[in-house]
Ligand SMILES: Nc1ncnc2c1ncn2[C@@H]1O[C@H](COP(=O)(O)OP(=O)(O)OP(=O)(O)O)[C@@H](O)[C@H]1O
């Protein structure tokens with residue numbers, strides 16, 4: 046009886062050990078798949094090749110060679126288990142390699158901490174908690190401080206970088222948890238990247254930011270609308286400023302409606318400028334958005350009448366084709382229009398009072414542009430500190446294809462903005478953000494362009510007093526001879 050009990054216990058212990066041993070690699074695979082850091086193709090090829098080898102009987106020869114024929118899975122059930130194991134073996138081996146690398150890292154870290162003199166008064170070294178991949182390039186190492194001040198970690202930065210052969214982006218104290226987060230990667234992402242070359246971008250394109258290896262740009266045709274989110278003072282308005290300047294300089298027919306209801310200071314560099322209208326109060330904004338709505342409806346009517354799906358297709362129609370369809374080619378001469386709202390919550394949060402009705406109208410227009418703007422060449426760039434349902438209409442949000450998300454204070458806000466905690470796992474560096482567009486997700490540093498630089502660039506385009514008087518409030522551009530020229534010369 047006792048013997049049987051002991052045997053049972055041994056079996057359970059063995060199963061427990063196997064499960065424990067498997068958990069770590071399986072967890073690595075799960076995280077790798079989630080963060081897209083696992084080389085899926087290579088793992089699949091490895092698995093399929095192994096599977097084919099089994100089907101060809103090559104594995105029997107291996108069993109004989111290794112003299113382990115007695116453990117050959119003879120029974121059909123175990124043979125299937127064995128077969129399927131090899132089919133997924135690429136993933137499992139990748140997980141095992143990651144676990145081994147992590148063990149190696151822990152050993153290296155212990156040595157590095159000793160060499161760097163990172164010890165508490167009681168002689169304790171920092172404790173290893175986790176080392177997580179944040180994306181294909183960046184990682185976050187979390188250590189227990191063990192009463193070592195964060196200044197000591199900062200002082201040991203060079204030693205850590207040299208020993209681990211990495212670049213440390215930031216070292217952040219998590220006082221409430223008694224831990225320290227070290228953000229690192231194998232290549233550097235600078236803390237300050239000046240926005241340069243804004244006058245030589247491709248038409249309809251703006252610079253999104255710099256990753257560790259490349260510059261990302263977005264084309265309005267592919268990324269029609271954009272949401273910019275993030276806690277205060279992280280760089281939302283600065284990003285919008287450089288995007289507006291880039292688009293303005295390279296698209297001579299593009300027009301802009303810029304709205305800043307917060308303080309009215311963000312778009313000062315663009316005031317009294319050709320092709321740009323700036324609003325800093327609600328009434329003017331609502332009236333301007335109503336006009337934008339009228340234009341949108343008119344363009345949609347023309348596009349339908351010309352039997353096209355969008356302005357790009359309309360641009361390719363010849364004048365005679367348009368005339369045959371009863372459309373006046375002169376009416377089709379328009380460029381794209383950009384509507385930028387800095388702190389959109391200022392608009393969405395007004396729910397009561399006399400302004401509520403007007404605000405409702407403005408929201409309806411924004412909703413309509415978010416849904417139909419792409420085809421008609423109207424594009425939204427909406428910035429907000431809070432991406433929640435109160436501050437941003439969920440229907441509008443669902444139509445914004447791309448999100449630029451600056452560091453978020455908590456996981457919930459990050460998940461609300463980009464459906465992942467990635468913005469919470471960003472070092473608190475000004476201009477550092479997550480760019481999410483479809484399945485693409487990158488950590489970027491956005492280009493820096495301060496107000497005075499923007500003012501200097503925009504200086505040649507400022508209207509004279511005489512021109513201001515003359516300027517048509519509809520902000521239309523001069524007509525061109527050719528429809529295609531108007532839209533296609535902008536991409
Ligand atoms: N890309 C950048 N690189 C370096 N520093 C930056 C960058 N963008 C912004 N900053 C710095 O951060 C400060 C705040 O930027 P900005 O006003 O754009 O923040 P914000 O997110 O719009 O803040 P708020 O929500 O309060 O309006 C700037 O004055 C500038 O010094």
Ligand SMILES: [Mg+2]
Pocket residue numbers: 281282283311387
């Ligand atoms: Mg701002």
